[in-house]
Amino acid sequence: MSARDDILAKVRAAVGEAPEVAAVPRDYRRPSQSSGEELLDRFVERVEDYRATVTRCAEGDVPRELERLLDGARRVVVPDGFPWSVPGGEPDEGKSAAELNDVDAVVTTSSVGIAETGTVVLSHGAGQGRRALSLVPDLHVCVIHTDQVVAGVNEAVGVLDPLRPQTWISGPSATSDIELSRVEGVHGPRTLHVLLVG
Amino acid sequence: MTATFVGMPAFPEAARRALENAQQRHNLAHATGTIREKRASVVAEVDEWEGLRLAGAAIKDHTLRHLDDQLLALESALQERGATVHWARDADEACRIVADIAHAHDLDEVVKVKSMATQEIGLNEALAAEGIAAWETDLAELIVQLGDDLPSHILVPAIHRNRSEIREIFRTSMGEVGRPAPDALSDDPADLAAAARLHLREKFLRAKMAVSGANFAVAETGTLVVVESEGNGRMCLTLPEVLVSVVGIEKVVPTWQDLEVFMQLLPRSSTGERMNPYTSTWAGVVPDDGPQEVHVVLLDNGRTRALADEVGRQALRCIRCSACLNVCPVYERTGGHAYGSVYPGPIGAILNPLLRGVGVDEQTDSLPYASSLCGACFEACPVRIDIPSVLVELRGQVVDAHRGGLPKPEAVAMRGAAWVLSSGTRTARSERAAAFAGRLLDKMPGGRRQGERRVLGTIPVPGPGTAWSQTRDVPVPAKESFRAWWSRTDGGDEA
Known part of the structure; x- marks a missing residue:
């Protein structure tokens, strides 16, 4: 018997006769209390709570803010489909990991923001770049529109596509492995700027 | 394995x-x-x-x-x-x-x-x-x-x-x-x-x-x-x-x-x-x-072995968060290595025996006892694994796996107690003997006071029972048993 058939047979022998289980209670899904500005304020507060910085600006001010946030970065990689021009920005062009390691910063858009947890989610489509792009450079500037911010995890899961690769980002890379004291900056970008537009 | x-x-x-x-x-x-x-x-x-x-x-x-x-x-x-x-x-x-x-x-x-x-x-x-x-x-x-x-x-x-x-x-x-x-x-x-x-x-x-x-x-x-x-x-x-x-x-x-x-x-x-x-x-x-x-x-x-255990299968809900370790008074003092497995703490104490089976090695069989059954782990568990209940079930399975062969001193003592307590006459007789000993011992010097009662200190027990007896005081038996008091006073009415 193959391992597959063997395991499936053991599963059936173990629970085949077990009583049916109750339906999953979904009482935890309650409509969000906050909306509009309150929601955005919470998003900003919670992203900052994880030591990322948040800048709010109008659509027209994005290029200026990008320039300010990228100040000091010698090389910036810009994914295909990123809607704004970044002075001196280089296209991805399938850079190897080692090449990306020589790049200082990356700019991306994002798919969803979660107010309750201070999270931005990338699903790595146009403007967001493949996964390595927002991982290897040490500075990540992530642009999100106010209408992309949802209240909580329930809402975020509901709008995300499980067939797309995703990266959920809550603050910069961190560890609590040494005496449980939190240190920002291990392997991912050590600095995360979120630019909230609209 | x-x-x-x-x-x-x-x-x-x-x-x-x-x-x-x-x-x-x-x-x-x-x-x-x-x-x-x-x-x-x-x-x-x-x-x-x-x-x-x-x-x-x-x-x-x-x-x-x-x-x-x-x-x-x-x-x-x-x-x-x-x-x-x-x-x-x-x-x-x-x-x-x-x-x-x-x-x-x-x-x-x-x-x-x-x-x-x-x-x-x-x-x-x-x-x-x-x-x-x-x-x-x-x-x-x-x-x-x-x-x-x-x-x-x-x-x-x-x-x-x-x-x-x-x-x-x-x-x-x-x-x-x-x-x-x-x-x-x-x-x-x-x-x-x-x-x-x-x-x-x-x-x-x-x-x-x-x-x-x-x-x-x-x-x-x-x-x-x-x-x-x-x-x-x-x-x-x-x-x-x-x-x-x-x-x-x-x-x-x-x-x-x-x-x-x-x-x-x-x-x-x-x-x-x-x-x-x-x-x-x-x-x-x-x-x-x-x-x-x-x-x-x-x-x-x-x-699949764990899945076949009707009580224990809930351990497979575990999402490896480790909240149960952090709230466990036993884990906090002994640390994880004492559990002898990559799964330590309360979840390890049930998961290891469930994955490996009991009655195979002494180390695994000791794990269901690595708990005071205080229940903090169940309170903290995000998927509501009732760890104390599974521990108790597994303790029973460990005992069952060791039936036959030479009984442990604890089992001998428990069997003796069961024989005495399963008969009203035998229980009454042993209570009278204890009360007599209590009156006698109370008149003798030595021992210590603990609240209202005197304690005799520890009883030296040979062999593996020492660890248990050394950390427990033996009280002087009561001078009158509850049942004797009840019949003497007609349920307290005449007290």
Whole structure:
């Protein structure tokens, strides 16, 4: 018997006769209390709570803010489909990991923001770049529109596509492995700027 | 078979040795105290916490009840998206599969994302025997690996080490396996993390193959999920050409939407954060993004044995958050090594016997007793595993497995007590004898007062019973039994 058939047979022998289980209670899904500005304020507060910085600006001010946030970065990689021009920005062009390691910063858009947890989610489509792009450079500037911010995890899961690769980002890379004291900056970008537009 | 740490004695002996390590006790008390507070404050923020726990438990129960269908759905979703699916009955089969993939690419090293499943099957040791180096990339795992040490916590495997111990490990060992630690390394956690970043970066950049586990596997879509903090997981899941994920068969959840529950329960229970810094999800091979060869190894290794246990199967709901360790008064004092397994603490005390079976080795059989049954673990568990009830059930199974042969002194004493207490006449006779002895002893000098009653001190019992008798005072028997008092006073009316 193959391992597959063997395991499936053991599963059936173990629970085949077990009583049916109750339906999953979904009482935890309650409509969000906050909306509009309150929601955005919470998003900003919670992203900052994880030591990322948040800048709010109008659509027209994005290029200026990008320039300010990228100040000091010698090389910036810009994914295909990123809607704004970044002075001196280089296209991805399938850079190897080692090449990306020589790049200082990356700019991306994002798919969803979660107010309750201070999270931005990338699903790595146009403007967001493949996964390595927002991982290897040490500075990540992530642009999100106010209408992309949802209240909580329930809402975020509901709008995300499980067939797309995703990266959920809550603050910069961190560890609590040494005496449980939190240190920002291990392997991912050590600095995360979120630019909230609209 | 799940590996036990080699040469680890049964829990009571291992615990006694661990308690002698004052530095470890200090490190653990500090660490578990810190994380308990963090968890409590972020859990208190969520009004629907209990609803989420109920939903989490129900989703897992439903999945386990239909695990065959769920696994078949997961398999076909993964295959549809270009992943190769393997099935492994036990640790040996799983390690063989991973080693064969590495050999097929002529590789002598792989990078690893922290994963309980690969620790459970002893993958690093198996790969080393095949000439393949497996580099742990999680900071705590790196500390354990460089220190030639054993993990002692599910989430923070080096929780038993403090900063100065870690600095010494980095200084001594980093240079032997790659980029050495900087000369002026301090014991500041930020400095230590920076040293790990530099040491591991060269390994990430040259790695051709990574091995991971998965926190969740979505049957409907074939989406795998890895929850982490440092970004080492993202490095491993993204940069190499080949990715192998070893996934316990209980990790499957039916639908993508079900993740809304676990992505709220897990981070808050585990690190005490609203959300962990990084979560990666992927479904099979993603064209032009990340590894273009993706394998998933579905691992049994005792899980179907646990599934067959009507009371114990709820342990398979476990999402490896380690909240139960952090609240456990036993774990806080003994640390994780005393449990002799990669799964320590309350969950380890039930999971190990369930995965391995009882009555096979003394170490495993000792684990269900490594608890005071205080119930703090059940309160903290995000998927409501009733650990105390499973512990009691497993204690019964351990006793049953040892029936026949020479009875233990405790069993002899209990049998004697049962004989006396099962007959009213015998009970009354023994009470009269005790009351007589009580009146006699009360007139004799010596002993101590304890409240209203005198105690005689301890009774010396020979052999293994000493440990029990030495820590207990024997009270002077009451001068009159309750039953004698009841009949003398007509139920207290005449008192």
